[in-house]
Amino acid sequence: MKVLKIATAGSVDDGKSTLIGRILYDTKSLTDDKLEAIEEKSRQRGFDYLDFSLATDGLVAEREQGITIDVAHIYFSTPSKSFIIADTPGHIEYTRNMVTGASTAQASIVLIDARNGVVEQTYRHFFINNLLRIKDVVIAVNKMDLVDFSEEKFNAIKGEIEYLASKSEYKGQNLTFIPLSALKGDNVVDKSDNMDWYQGETLMHHLERLDADDINDESQTRFPVQTVIRPKTEEYHDYRGYAGKIYGGDIEVGDEVAVLPSLTTSKVKSINFFDKEYQKAKRGSSVTITLEDNVNVSRGDMLVKVAEQPTIAKQLDATICWMDKEPLQASQRYYIKHGVNDAQAKITQLKSIIKTDFSGVEENPSELELNQIGDIQLKLSKPLSFDAYKDNKSNGSFILINPKTNNTVGVGFIK
Amino acid sequence: MSKETIQVDALESEAIFIFREVVAQFEKPVLLFSGGKDSITLVRLAQKAFYPAKIPFPLMHIDTGHNFPETIEFRDRLVEELGVELIVRNVQDNIDSGRVKEETGRYASRNMLQTETLLDAIEEFGFDACIGGARRDEEKARAKERIFSVRDDFGQWDEKNQRPEVFDMLNGRIDLGQNVRVFPISNWTELDVWSYIEQEEIEIPSIYFAHKRKTFVRDGMIWSADDAVVYRDEEEEVVERMVRFRTVGDMSCTAAVLSDAVDIVKVVEEIRDSSISERGARIDDKRSEAAMEKRKQQGYF
Known part of the structure; x- marks a missing residue:
């Protein structure tokens, strides 16, 4: 059976975990014992509704704080397809975990709280979706029940995202806007009775129609x-x-x-x-x-x-998403892992920090901090055979590893 | 010989990729083999990854002493057929030497005691990568775990500070004393595993299929009354039922389910229609909501 990998993104409290819980519930993917556990915990906490985030927030610290810290992978299927959903964290400090979840996804759902509209994290998540070149992006405008199912609110958010999309370098993206209420179930699996003005598909209906192809598009072998x-x-x-x-x-x-x-x-x-x-x-x-x-x-x-050769070079230019508390600085040395190939790399230039609201770049910064995205140049200890990320995802990406800690500190997209 | 086009299934291809990364990146890997369906599936995938060479690492069984006898017979036969090395370390040895204390009472289980024996064995042999059959769909703490999951000297999982794992690049760099737990079938569901067993015609222990067994009921779960290791109160009535096991853990914490699925086709059908999760029959997960996470922090698989 075809497997579709989907990443969710959104700011804190936009209701990602609730949405996933709702999908599991409405597609009858929650088994009786799991459902009973959620009912019992929800009662214990004094909620008058089912707290579906309890189904996915698997760590004690997450349930204590009511937030998602790390990616959870959730599996379910409908008669036509199998789905893997990466439930990713909304907090800015866990952006690296969001990138982890989104890197292997064919489609992405960006949640927006209808009351708050487009916020800083929306820009960032939308930017990362574009950087990763995720082909299908659903903008799910959630909590429509709290804005009286207002078409105006929905259209205002839609307009803002369309404006952002017009500034993005990546033009191959399919954007779909869906107004919904994850808590109440409007337009998640079943069509809402509260928004007659919306003629489009429900979220699940849309996801069922997407192609479940490899994230690596057809290109050179x-x-x-x-x-x-x-x-x-x-x-x-x-x-x-x-x-x-x-x-x-x-x-x-x-x-x-x-x-x-x-x-x-x-x-x-x-x-x-x-x-x-x-x-x-x-x-x-x-x-x-x-x-x-x-x-x-x-x-x-x-x-x-023989007729399809990539670039073979000891130097490369890339956009990098920094994932470590210790900032990236020019002249530092790292291990580079390019696919299954290892080498050493030296940062020869930190050219710019890219602003994730699509408002431009900051030239010649002194360092790149955790969760920032920037352009760099690398010198390599041996020649690597690579493509530009836009031409070949697998052969156009790499990770940097800190030789002192062995941690993965950055993910790069080759220009 | 077939001369056709092949498209390897995405999950199978991913698992084989992971196995090959383990052998390339580590010096002393080991496959943790419990005799359960997930570890049997791992063995088939490892065979495929390195064929026509033999599986290039040993299998290790941490034996609680409470295994279903069918599982042990099966294990020994499989190892002989494959010609691979089998290492067995017994929880009983640690109990005898007083290093760990056995639980007593109604819910006594040796499941937790496996951790100590596993950590000792990792140290004894100097294993730097332990391959296991855990899946993310089993339990919500497992849903959070990476494919290469780094553990320290104490086997601890630092769940709040996991390495980012992007695309299919796996970072296996570790310091001396650390080791990596590797989960090649992370993205498989229970149904995926059963469908694969059906498709590949893989042999599995007979207790996975419906059979008549003397059982008793406690807290709504069905327990085997055949074996002395499962504690039973006098008043808990023994009845013969048609049952099978969905997981094959330590006998003392693995409950049976009523079933008439006597062969693999029927088992796949049953799993597809099931309304109870696989670990719903594991008493060790029912101890608290955070049971699995706590065990993992202490080095449990």
Whole structure:
């Protein structure tokens, strides 16, 4: 069955967890024992409604404070599709967790409290959705019951977001606006009786219609080698299989391939998956490939089709989202992980901080703080084979790791 | 030999990708094998990830001594077929030496005691990556966990400060003494696992299928009365029922469900229509709302 990954975003108290709880409830995805637990806890806390956020806020600290700290992954299915929802935190200090949840999503829901309209976090979340180039974005205007289901309020918010979208560099996005009440259930799964002026689909109806494709759009074929399989048994004495996952496009037996970064060429001899051989493998498949010639291939190398080569360089320009308390400064050194390839990287230039309200940039800053987004230039200890993020998500992104703490401190999008 | 086009399913492809990252990034990985359906699924995925080579790491079973006998027989047969190394460490040894104290009474379970034995074994062998079959859909604290989850010397999970995990890039860098818990089937649901077992025709222990068993009822749950390890009051009446187990944990905390699903096709149907969650039959999760999170902070799987 097709799996659609959706990320939610929104400011604190916009009702993300409540919305997810409502979806689970209305699609009858909450099992009896889980529902009973929510009913009991809601009663204990003196609520006169079911607090659905109890279904997703899995950490003690989250339930104490009534906020979401880290991404929860929620699974449910309808007859046509399986869904994975990443319930991401709204607080600004947990933006990195929001990026974590959104990075693998095909679609995103940005919640807005109809009473407050577009707020600072809305700008930021909308900006990150654009930076990640998430194709389908739903602007869910929530708590419509608290503004008398006002069409005017809804249209004002819609206008503001459309204005932001017009300033975004990413033009391939499908924006959908839905007025709803997660608490009361209006336009979530069932159509609302309170908003006759809204002719569009309910949220679930819309999500059911979306394509559940790989987040990595079709582009040029990239096969980063994870590990070399050498069984060294009698039967497979000379077997050298290159294990990895195919991104971008398909691979077929007989394809002429280049091994990067060495540029040695060979031909695909066989494509194996478990105990079978195949003529062709589609993108997204983890397979094992053997080559006609005995060439030197190891982890971190990449197989590409001879006519479709990426950039091979020891330097790159990128936009980076900073995720660590210790700020990024020019001239610092980090480990870079580009797909399955590792190198060292030095920040040669911190060019600018990008304002997430689409109002421009701050040139030549001294540092980039936690949750800020900026443009940098990196020098690398060895050549990497990369594409621009806009052309190939998997081969155009990387993470930086602090060598002192081993923590992942930034995620980069190559220009 | 088939000469067709292949599209590996997204969840299967992701799991295989994760297995290969573990072997590339760590020096001493181990697969934690309980004999349950999730760890059996892991074994199949590991086979696929490295074929035609053998699975390049050992399996380890932390044996509570309260396993269903069917599970142990199954384990030993599987290991022999695959030709992989099996390490067994017993909770009983720690009880005998007085390092841990066994719970007593109605709800006594050895589930918590596994943690100590697991941490000892990690230290004994110097494992830097422990692969497990936990899934995010099982429980809401698990829903928060990363695929590569870093643990310190005490096995503790720092849930408020997890590393960001973006796209499919997995950061396995750790300091000496730390280890990583790896969850290749994080994104699978219970139904995904059962459907995979059906599709791949994977053999699983017989207790997963409906069978006649002597049982008694307590707090609305059905317990096995066949085995001395499950505490039973005199007045709790023993009745033979048609049951199966949805999870195969420690016998003392794993309840049965009424079922007539005698084969895999019927089990998949039953799971699809079920209105009770899988861990609804695990008494260890019912202790408190935060039971799983607390166990994880202390190093539990």
